[in-house]
Structures are given as C-alpha cells and as structure tokens.
Amino acid sequence: MTSTAPAAPAAPAESPGRPAPRSTEPPAARRARRRSAALGMLAWLAGILFFLPVAWMVLTSLHSEADAATNPPSIAAPLTLDGYREFFSSSDAGAAAGPWPSLANSMTASLVSTAAVLLLAFPAAYALSIRPVRKWRDVLFFFLSTKMLPIVAGLLPVYLFASNAGLLDNIWLLVILYTSMNLPIAVWMMHSFLSEVPVALIEAAQLDGARLPTILSRVIAPVVGPGIAATALICFIFSWNEMLFARVLTGVTAQTAPVFLTSFIASQGLFLAKVCAASVVISLPVLAAGFAAQDKLVQGLSLGAVK
Known part of the structure; x- marks a missing residue:
C-alpha cells in the first residue's frame, strides 16, 4: 500500500482590490534620491x-x-569642408602666409607668459602662505586691486609707452603684458594651494639639509602639482583669448589668432561659415589643453575645498 505525500496548500489568490505592499525605503532617503x-x-x-x-x-x-x-x-x-579650406588658404593683405603666423604668435605669447607667471607666482605664493611676510593680507589685496582697473583705462598709457620705446607690433611686449595681467590671479590661486601643504613636511626637508630651491622644486611642487596645472591652464586660456591689447598694439608681424579672426569681417560682408571654421580651429589648442589637464584641473580647483 503506497502512501502519497500531502499536496502543498495553494497560495491564496491576491484580491484585485488588495493594495500593493508599501516601500520600506525611509522618507529621508526617498527625498534625497x-x-x-x-x-x-x-x-x-x-x-x-x-x-x-x-x-x-x-x-x-x-x-x-x-x-x-x-x-x-x-x-x-x-x-x-570649404570653410576650413578657405581659412587655411587665407591670403589677405595682412595675412599673406595664412593663419600660421598668427597661431604661432598666440602660442608663443601664451606659453612664454604662462611660464613666466608660474616662475614668479610660485615663490611669491610661498612667501605669502607657508612663510608669511608682514601684512601678507594687505599684499594679497594689493594684487587683487590691480585686477579692478579696466584694461581700457590703461590702454592709452601702454600704447604711448610702446610707441616711444619702439615696441609696437612686437610679440615680446604682449608677453610682458600677459604676464603682468595673469600674475595676480596666479598668486591668489597658488596661495590657496600652498596653504594646504603641511609645514612639518618642509621642516623635515630643512632638517635633511635641503635649501629653498630644492624645497620648492622637489618637496612642494609635487604636492601641489594639480594646483600648478590648474593655474597654468587658466593663465594660458586668458592669454590665448586676449584681444584688446593685441588688436591695438600689433599690426602684421605680431598679430595673434583672435586678431586674425576679425579680418574675416570685411566690407564685402560677414562670411559666417568661414568665421565659424576659423573659430573652431583657434579654439582647438585651448580645448586640447583643457582635455589633457582635465583631471589636474578638477583636483587643483577642488584642493582645500574639503578639510
């Protein structure tokens, strides 16, 4: 006689009007999501x-x-691609060789001025943060006050000086101007970065006999590397995009890329496709620099944001 196992009880059928089970997620988590x-x-x-x-x-x-x-x-x-072909084959009176001399001038002025800014701002920020001088806050606000003067207000004196000194249409005059314009921003940025460097790290290097140039280059610079990259990128962008000084103080020899871009607005009209093609090409160096240093830029700009 064989015994059969009892059948499992059938699951109760859900009532059509039965409410769905409520979520167990806390209300605060739901609001946050x-x-x-x-x-x-x-x-x-x-x-x-x-x-x-x-x-x-x-x-x-x-x-x-x-x-x-x-x-x-x-x-x-x-x-x-006709707009790009016309841009690279431009042979106007002021651009007989096309856009290449203007692009080279912009690259020279931007890179050299950025390097000069970093060389000057790094020790200045060290003196104002890690080894603060007397009344260092007044010094910082003095740097900031130099950015409150509109560029147009100083354009005429700079033009007269350049004219009397024979520096008109000279790329090195733009290098000097871009360095002086970006130096206050670089000092302020690097001051905030260097303020996060532990003083004990510098004291340990001094106990090992390291001198100030060695401390700056081998101890502090690797620690604040993202901040230096962020400062360099911002100074490069500001120098590359500057047009007012370049428009007034240059002619043909030292013409920069933004000034060359304005040459497409002629009496015949505005060639929109050609202007847009030129804008894309002139923007590529800045976009490439930002893309290459995007991780350093984010780290540098967020340095010190979270204690």
Missing part, C-alpha cells in the same frame, strides 16, 4: 545649454556660405 535626480537633470540641462552654441558653431562651419546664411538656418544642409 529625488533631490539628487533633480540636480542631475538640472546639471545635464545646463551642460546642454552651454554646449549648444559650440555645437551650432561646428555645424555651421561644415556648411557652405549660402546654406549658413539662410534664415532660418538649414540644419540638414549638405556638409562641406
């Missing part, structure tokens, strides 16, 4: 709004002049 999602969506929206003009400039540079000048603009117009 919703707030985080809202902030994320807001950040994406802000990023898209900032990126749209750049995307529109790149798209316009790939259209012909006829398609770029339509109103409203034609998004689905055929793509072409």
Whole structure:
C-alpha cells in the first residue's frame, strides 16, 4: 500500500482590490534620491545649454556660405569642408602666409607668459602662505586691486609707452603684458594651494639639509602639482583669448589668432561659415589643453575645498 505525500496548500489568490505592499525605503532617503535626480537633470540641462552654441558653431562651419546664411538656418544642409579650406588658404593683405603666423604668435605669447607667471607666482605664493611676510593680507589685496582697473583705462598709457620705446607690433611686449595681467590671479590661486601643504613636511626637508630651491622644486611642487596645472591652464586660456591689447598694439608681424579672426569681417560682408571654421580651429589648442589637464584641473580647483 503506497502512501502519497500531502499536496502543498495553494497560495491564496491576491484580491484585485488588495493594495500593493508599501516601500520600506525611509522618507529621508526617498527625498534625497529625488533631490539628487533633480540636480542631475538640472546639471545635464545646463551642460546642454552651454554646449549648444559650440555645437551650432561646428555645424555651421561644415556648411557652405549660402546654406549658413539662410534664415532660418538649414540644419540638414549638405556638409562641406570649404570653410576650413578657405581659412587655411587665407591670403589677405595682412595675412599673406595664412593663419600660421598668427597661431604661432598666440602660442608663443601664451606659453612664454604662462611660464613666466608660474616662475614668479610660485615663490611669491610661498612667501605669502607657508612663510608669511608682514601684512601678507594687505599684499594679497594689493594684487587683487590691480585686477579692478579696466584694461581700457590703461590702454592709452601702454600704447604711448610702446610707441616711444619702439615696441609696437612686437610679440615680446604682449608677453610682458600677459604676464603682468595673469600674475595676480596666479598668486591668489597658488596661495590657496600652498596653504594646504603641511609645514612639518618642509621642516623635515630643512632638517635633511635641503635649501629653498630644492624645497620648492622637489618637496612642494609635487604636492601641489594639480594646483600648478590648474593655474597654468587658466593663465594660458586668458592669454590665448586676449584681444584688446593685441588688436591695438600689433599690426602684421605680431598679430595673434583672435586678431586674425576679425579680418574675416570685411566690407564685402560677414562670411559666417568661414568665421565659424576659423573659430573652431583657434579654439582647438585651448580645448586640447583643457582635455589633457582635465583631471589636474578638477583636483587643483577642488584642493582645500574639503578639510
């Protein structure tokens, strides 16, 4: 006689009107998750709004002049590289060799002035942070006060000085001006970075017999490397984008890339596709520098933000 196992009781059928089980997530966590999602969506929206003009400039540079000048603009117009070909083959009266001399002038002025700013700002920030001088706050505010003077207010004296000294249309005059313009910003930035360096680290190096140049180059510089990279990138961008001094103080020999860009606005009209192509090419060095140093830039700008 075989025995059979009792059948398992059937699960009770869910009533159609039975409410779904409530979530066990705490209300505070739910609010935090919703707030985080809202902030994320807001950040994406802000990023898209900032990126749209750049995307529109790149798209316009790939259209012909006829398609770029339509109103409203034609998004689905055929793509072409004519704007870039015309930019690199520019042979105006002030740019017989095309854009290359202007790009080289901008690169020279930006790189040399950035290097000079770092060489001057690093020891100055060391003296104002790690080894503070008397009334160092007054010194910092003096540096900051120099940025409150509008550039237009000092343009005429600088022009008269350059004219009397024979420095008009000279790239080294721009190097000096860009260095003096970016030095206060660099001192302020590097002061905040150097303030985070432990004094015990410097004292240990001094006990080992290290002199000041060795301490600056082999002890402090590796610690604040991201801050130095962030300062250098910002100074490079400011120097590359400056146009007022370059427009007034240069002619043909020392013409920079932003000044060369204005040469496309002629009496014949505004060649929109060509201007957009030139803008894309002139923006590439800054974008490449920012992309290469993006991790250092984020680390440098956030250095000291969290104690």
